[in-house]
Amino acid sequence: MTQFIGTSDLGALVRRIGIENFLVGLATYIEADFRHWESFEKSARLASHSRDGVIELMPASDGQLYAMKYVNGHPGNTREGKLTVTAFGVLADVRTGYPLLVSEMTLLTALRTAAVSALAARTLAAQHPHTLALIGTGAQAEFQALAFKALLHIHEVRLFDTDPEALDKACRNLAGSGLAVRRCASVAEAVRGADIVTTATATKARVHVLTPDLIEPGMHLNAIGGDCPGKTELHPDIVARASVFVEFEPQTRIEGEIQQMPPDFPVTELWRVLAGTATGRRSASEVTIFDSVGFAVEDFSALRFVRDLDRSEGHDIDLLPELDDPKDLFSLMLPPMPVPAIAREEMLSS
Amino acid sequence: MTQFIGTSDLGALVRRIGIENFLVGLATYIEADFRHWESFEKSARLASHSRDGVIELMPASDGQLYAMKYVNGHPGNTREGKLTVTAFGVLADVRTGYPLLVSEMTLLTALRTAAVSALAARTLAAQHPHTLALIGTGAQAEFQALAFKALLHIHEVRLFDTDPEALDKACRNLAGSGLAVRRCASVAEAVRGADIVTTATATKARVHVLTPDLIEPGMHLNAIGGDCPGKTELHPDIVARASVFVEFEPQTRIEGEIQQMPPDFPVTELWRVLAGTATGRRSASEVTIFDSVGFAVEDFSALRFVRDLDRSEGHDIDLLPELDDPKDLFSLMLPPMPVPAIAREEMLSS
Structure with a gap:
């Protein structure tokens, strides 16, 4: 049987474990x-573009497990109360080709x-960061704040968004998180004195969410909103003067x-710094940028993590047939065999 | 919510409707x-090869619906009682990118x-075929026999396989189908006088299941076992003298x-004959071959058909979140809101 984990299952799982532990x-x-990046088979996404959006398939395999993510991007969906981006994934056993988890x-x-x-x-920022500025408080904001709290022990998060309702939402959701939450009136107010700045804005254009005058020595910029062709967030002069780290260079050249x-x-590809074959930050004063667009290996890791968790959430689905004789697929077309009375009693008593 | 149809659901659905009606x-x-072949976006399969097999993603879209099939091919699976080939699919709405059916x-x-x-x-064979020879009685055999009965009103099926157990299995499964079933001792016995010959053998090599001496004028050959590089079933002289029809030429050149x-x-691509822009059979005496390897548009059609059926089988799965505020994804991490007593009573009484 294949395991299935729905949205409510995943929500329950994260709540039980605790979101910070999960992160x-x-x-x-x-x-x-x-x-072990080099052991992965990395393919380009397989994209199907249409008038209203795109549907992409993102596979990755390390030779033992195979992961595939289906993800859509449809900006107009919000008009009818739907999400712009949704996704589901499959983890399979490379040796048999059988899906293990949906x-x-x-x-x-x-x-x-x-x-x-x-x-x-944690790999690139200057030591002991205290403050995170979050520019853009959409769907990703609270996850960012809590991941930086859990992994870097950030104490304070400063929030700014041009949409006051999105700002209210993030402040509300982060109340009680243990973080000092500061609602800011401008990008400049949020960024001033911050150790790390995450940009996660939605405008589908080349905008300058951050300009060079806002950048202080030693800052780490986590630029995640610029993630497709024609969509960027940083003034090019910031990028030109910083040390830039990426996930998978060929993809980031197009999307980042x-x-x-x-x-x-x-x-520099981030995996090289983690593997010890490239240098990360070179001085306390340099500006580092993680130019993140998302990559299939991360989805692979996420599915692998969820599969390995000791959990009660989710249930089995019969996505594949189980056959005594693999040549007798047709037997599944025949009415189920009645269970003999003796076997039924054994099943009930076991 | 997304609909889910498991193997037992599909079996029950086909039994309720009747397999011939379903076909x-x-x-x-x-x-x-x-x-309307030309309105489809047709991509190459995205294949991930490993030592033991292959995992492929096969997408197709007509601009309104998008289908994706995940399919594996692992010949060694039968050693541990698993199927060589398994598959599942997803049908999605192109306008929103939302999956409708798994x-x-x-x-x-x-x-x-x-x-x-x-x-x-039905498109290519000579008129009023009576007899089908089925060479290779593996997992596909009974489906073939019943499809030819349902669509072409075949009366008799002649079966041959080098594996006597596979032959027994097919004879057993087709008893009571309404077809005259003849168990043959050789390919020649099965093919002699048959109107249509299906070859569906498993050997992963260039073999000659059919040789020119067995072929009679007017026969239609349905060659479905030769479906990947290095795997063919027909002697090349048979192919050279016949009119050959394919699904998608670029793929069949490699696999067929x-x-x-x-x-x-x-x-000739089959769709052209169906659309009336190409000629099928030219005379009662010529030999026609459908050199079939399987194509993503057929999977698209199959998912579309299942989705449209009036059925009680299957159930909903929460593959995607439903949110009041699409920017408030984090709300799914929070404990479910308790349902107020009054609303609960309304839910119970409705």
């Missing part, structure tokens, strides 16, 4: 997979994005902040 | 989709393969019987 565990899995991934992607952000910041830069602009 | 309905959907497709692929075979034969032929060997 820490997830980051551990992502880090482990990033450290899971919702709308929530799981939000969790893994936050875990990757915090993992990158560095789409603004020349094709030979130097970047 | 006829499915063929109608496939024919309709083949007739379905098992191991059974459904067997059904659609048989429906396509019979549809092609015509991988034995020069790259410019003429073939």
Whole structure:
């Protein structure tokens, strides 16, 4: 049987374990997979574009497990109360090709994005960061705040969004989180004196959410909103002066902040820093950028983590037939055999 | 909510409707989709090869619906009582990107393969065929026999397999089908005088299941076992002298019987015959071949057909979140709100 984890199952699972514990565990899995990055089969996404959006399939395999994420992006969905981006995923056994797990991934992607952000910041930020500025308080905001609290022991989060309702929502959801939450009136107010800045804004254009005058020495910028062609958040001069780290360079060149830069602009893949083959931050004063667009290996890690958790949430689904004789597929078309009375009694008493 | 149809659901659905009715309905959907073939976005499969097998993703979209099939091929699986090929699929709404249906497709692929075979034969075979020879009585055999009975009103089926147990299984499963079933001792005995010959053998090599001496004028050959590089069933002289019809030429050149032929060997895509823009059979005496390898549009049709059926089988799964505020994904991490007493009473009484 194949395991199924729906959205309510995943919500219940995270609540039972505790979201911060979940994020820490997830980051551990992502880090482990990033450290053996070269053993992964990495393909381009398979995208189907239409007038209203895109449907993408994102596979990744390390030769033992195979993961596939289905993800859509439909900006107009919010007009009818639907989500712009939803996702689900499948984890399979490479040796047999059998799916092991089908899971919702709308929530799981939000969790893994936050875990990757915090993992990158723990690797790249200056020591002992205290304050996170969060520019853009949409669906990702609270996950970011809690991942930075759990992995980097951030004390304070400063929030800004151009939409006051989104700002209210994030402040409300983070009340009681143990973080000092500051509602800011501008990007500048949020960023001033912050150790780490996450940009997670929604505008589908090349905008300058951050400008060079706002950037202080030693800051770590976690740029996650610029994640598709034509969508960036950082002024190019910020990027030009910083050390830039990416997930998978060929993909980030097209989708990330560095789409603004020349094709030979130097970047370092994060996995190399984690594996010890590349240098991360070089000085306390340099500005580091994690130019994150999301990558299939992170989804692989997230599905692997959920599968390994000791849990009661979820249930089995019969996605595949179980046959005594693999050549007798047709037997599934025949009426189920009546269970003999003796066997039935055994089943009831066992 | 997303609909889920498991293997037992699909079995129950087919039994309730009747397998022949199901095959006829499915063929109608496939024919309709083949007739507007040019409106489909057709991609290459996205394959992940490993030592033991392959996992493939097969997407297709007509601009309104999007279908994706996950299918594995692992020949060694039978050693541990598992199937060589299993599959499941997803049907989604292109406008929103939301998945509508997740379905098992191991059974459904067997059904659609048989429906396509019979549809092609109804289009290409000489008039009033009476007898089907089935060479290879593995997992596909009974589906073939019943599809040809339902769509072409075949009276007699002649069965041959090198594995006597597989032959017994097919004879047993087809007893009571209304077909005259003849167990044959050789390929030649099965093929002699048959109007249509289906080859569905398993050997992963270039073998000659059929040789030119066995072929009679006017026969229609339905070659479905030769479906991957290095695996063919027909002697090349048979192919050279016949009119050959395929699903999607670029794929069949690599996977089908015509991988034995020069790259410019003429073939006709079946959809053109169904759409009336190409000629099928030209005379009562010519030999026609449907060189079938399976194509994503057929899986699209199968999922669309199952979705449209009036049925009680299957159940809803919460693969995607439902949110009042699409920016408040985090609300799913919070404990469920207790239902106020008055609302609870209303829910109970409604």
